[in-house]
Amino acid sequence: MGNKNKTISFRVNEDAFETLREIAEERDISLSAVFRDYVDTLVAHDGQVQVVPEHELQERRGEESFPPTVEVPKSFIREHERLELEADHLREQLEEYKRYVTYLREQLEDPEEEEVIQLEDLDGETDERPFRLG
Numbered sequence: 001m002g003n004k005n006k007t008i009s010f011r012v013n014e015d016a017f018e019t020l021r022e023i024a025e026e027r028d029i030s031l032s033a034v035f036r037d038y039v040d041t042l043v044a045h046d047g048q049v050q051v052v053p054e055h056e057l058q059e060r061r062g063e064e065s066f067p068p069t070v071e072v073p074k075s076f077i078r079e080h081e082r083l084e085l086e087a088d089h090l091r092e093q094l095e096e097y098k099r100y101v102t103y104l105r106e107q108l109e110d111p112e113e114e115e116v117i118q119l120e121d122l123d124g125e126t127d128e129r130p131f132r133l134g
Helices: 014-027 031-044 054-060 074-109 119-123
Strands: none
16 A cells, blocks of 8 residues: 545634635745645644744743653663563573473474383283282
8 A cells, every 4th residue: 555645624714714824825835735734743743733823932932841741750760671671581581491392392203212102012021920909
């Protein structure tokens, strides 16, 4: 499948349309390019986009950043790293066990080595009289 473009259509009131057309004229781009830029920004930031007039943007620069950030304690990071190391160790052990199982299967399938003795085979070879228990 290729990367096909899709068309999105929606309605806006006349004032919003005029404002959008002015924005497109200021930037010397088409009106559809304004929407494509907005959609690309929206997708790139996982829906965390806020449309703000430029004069408000300058005022907000001093406020908290957008998108919001969260401070994570070092203990959480250390625990996460410990769990990653433990997971790596368990993966290594699993691979080692898989290699051992493969080795055992190969030993079991080797037709040259017949180490299994069947009890039925021993019954006919003995000259001793049978033992009784009880």
